[in-house]
Amino acid sequence: MCGINGAISFNSSKFEITEPYISGMRDTMEHRGPDGAGVWVSENKKVGFGHRRLAIIDLSTSAIQPMSNEDGSIWVTFNGEIYNHADIRKELEALGKYKWKTNHSDTEVIVHAFAEWGIDCIHKFRGMFAIGIWDDKKKEMWLVRDRIGIKPLYYSIHDGRLVFASEIKALLKDPDQKRAVHEEAFYHYLSFLTTPAPQTLFDGILKLPAGTWLKVTLDGKVEEKKYWDVWDYTKPMTNKSEEEITQTIISELRESVKLRKVSDVPVGIFLSGGIDSSTNVALFSEGETSNVKTFSIGYDRDYGTYKNELHFAKSVADKFNAQYFEQRLTVDDLLGFLPNMIHLQDEPIADPVCVPVYFVSKLARDNGVIVCQVGEGSDELFWGYPTWKLKLRLQQANAWPVPKVFKKAGLSVLRMMGKKDSWPYAALQRVVEDKPVFWGGAESFTEEQKKRLLSPRLKKKFANYSSFEGIRPIWDRFHAKAWEKSDLNWMTYLDLNLRLPELLLMRVDKMSMGVSLEGRVPFLDYKFVEMAMSIPSKVKTKNGDLKYILKKAVRGLIPDEIIDRPKQGFGVPVYEWLFDKLGDEIRTELRSFARRTDFFEPDVIEEHISKSSGAQLWYLYNFALWHKTYIEMK
Structure with missing residues (x-):
């Protein structure tokens, strides 16, 4: 897990890529990689890669990036994890064609896999990744985002070059990168709390969609292709019994959790006390000789819109003999965190859950854990939302x-x-x-x-x-x-392509990496997703019971009281906090923003303020803070 960046200067441009240019962008992302930094620039100054390292797999110095093969014809900068890298390495070693300089680096597997199979190597990778590859023989740069979109990858084409990075703030380090609002993306933000790929709220800055690669050549030609879509890989379970389906669910999920235990540094689990995180704890604990560490976030008291679930989380931790760590947040924690939240987000992720995700990540990192498993994806795959x-x-x-x-x-x-x-x-x-x-x-x-x-x-x-x-x-x-083509499948497919990659997974990525912690998502292993989308909708929605088939699959694995209790969800008492110190801050900021910019009708902003329309005010407030931080304060 790391921060990556790079650039390619087109032949028509006189722009030279230098080490200071690459490292300047790279070091805006130091939080993504505090364990080291690297830079590579081609001799002709046409291509350059940067890398900030958070060491997870193969902690040796031989695994530093950017990394090349033995003759320097292929260079890679990589963010993420390839969980099946050991199996791919064995396949490559059996060919007897490649010299290896690391013991078990997944980055070096990417290098040699690309040399052997070209861009088709990505179909062998089981993991989460954003990758930049330079093929010096063909003079081609490849940018790749993983199938589900767990890892972000942004890019911009301007002034005779293409520049890419894990975070937008790195791209903004380029003095020629303009800062302006993409107004169509802003319009969509007001609907979706995020921007649909490939748009971002920055005019001229794009994000690579999930399951997509981009090929860039020195003559400035850019080709984009979606290399994975879940519907191309489903195998309908129309003739399988519920018992067979539940066995498949547990088998695939057990494999997914097992893969995400692979690490050379400590791994823990975010535990809310719901079905998803509790299942993660249960499966993770299997075969372990030491007690897994779990981390939970609550609030200083119970609120009308959000009741603490910490007692459920603690009961699950006790059930599986896990170590349990918790923290309770107050409105002052939120107020103190807001400037850093906007800085880390790059573009608004108007979900207040960013706040507890950051603090639970910090809680884990402060207690010696560098990798945590999270529960995102289950609700979308198994009809989990009321x-x-x-x-x-x-x-x-x-x-x-x-x-x-x-x-x-x-x-x-x-x-x-x-x-x-x-x-x-x-x-x-x-x-x-x-x-x-x-x-x-x-x-x-x-x-x-x-x-x-x-x-x-x-x-x-x-x-x-x-x-x-x-x-x-x-x-x-x-x-x-x-x-x-059921209504439920549309709902799941849309969120697999929008809300998950551009909102929920980005709040995990941006907030966890803000404290140099890696988040892994067992429910969004691509093979598990393909399996889940092969289950008929009528099985998932039987008896109108949310998560019907998943509950049936995990019954006996986790306590019945966790399975049968009403779903609450991971939330924030924003409505109550609007009437506390946060309320004055939001009202002041929104009124000022409406007066000095040309986005909102001031009278309608006043209507929202007078009605104290909690969530909607938070969404507007996020945009106003982002605009002041990234557009006005250049």
Whole structure:
């Protein structure tokens, strides 16, 4: 786990890549790699790679990066882990063609695997990764992001060069990189709390989509290809019994957790006391001679919108003889962390869970752990959110034989009732326009709410536009490829392509790497994802029970009280904190932002402030702080 960066200067450009240029960008990411730093620049100053090291596998100096093969024809800078690197190494060693300088570095496996199989080597990698590769013989640079998008990779093409990095702040170190808001991405941010790939909130800076590679040549040609889509690898379990499916789930998950135990440094687990993290603890503990370390976050007291679950977490830790560490946060912890949070995020990740993720990561690192397993992905794969149940019912209700004229009449009634900016109106409008009801697991503002919120200039610019355009490519792929085009599969597939890689996984990556800790995600092993998407929807939703088939699979593995208790989710008492010290800060910041910029209608901002619309105020506040930090304070 590391921070990577690099650049290629096109032949048409006189720009020379130098070591100070690369290292200057690289060292903005020191938190991602406090264990060392490296730089390589080609003799002709056309290509350069940088690397910050967080040593996890093969701690020796021979495993430092950037790394090359024996003749320097291939160079690699790599962030992530290849969990099956030992098996690939054995396959390569059997060929007898390559000289090895490390004992068990997964980076060196990438180097020789690329030499042997070219870019197709990525199909052998089981892990999480963002990789930069320079092929000196073919004069080609390759950028690769892992299948699920667990690791980020950003790039920008400007002034005769392409520059890439694990974090946007590294790209901003380039003095020629402009700082401006991508207004279409901003419009989508107001819907999704993040920006759909390849957009970022920075105009001119892109992020490589999950499961995608980019090939760049010295003449400036850029080619992009999606090399993995889950629908290309599913094997429908239509003829399997529930017992067979549950056995497959546990078998695949056990293998996934086992792979993610591989490390030369201590590994622990984030434990919330829910099904996912408890299952991680149970499987991780199998075969262990020492007690696994678990880490939990709560708050100074129970709030109306969030009750502490620490007693559940502690009971699970006790059940599996795990070491248990906890911390309780206050509103002052949040206020003190805000500037660092905005700095670490690079672009807003408008999910307040960034706060507890940071502090639980710090708790782990302070207690000697450098790698932690996390539970992201299970809810999306196994229908785990209560809000999904409601939206699934709404989508299924659309199949009823109701003429569209009556649905349009319903819209008229809602408009007359003054409900044009309500969620029922938004859902019905989508149905009338033959669009899906579900636009993602984290929607913030409806289209009508956004139109009211925007400044007159932006209101006019986006008058005939909707954020469905941001997810339309995913919708089209779903209909072209899905073996079962069910409403639930659409919901899962959309979040696999948007909310998970660009929001949930980024909050884990940015916050954990902010304290130099690696997060691993067993439920998002790509083979586990392929298996989960092969399960028929009717099995996942049987009896209307959220996580039905996963609960059945883990019953007997973890306590029944964990399986059967109502889901709460990992949250933050933002609403209550709005009436504490945070509230004054948000009101002051948003009023000032609305006056000095041209994004929001000040009167509508005042409406949100007066209503204390908790979550939505937080989303707006995140954007305002980001803009002040990254755009205004150049």
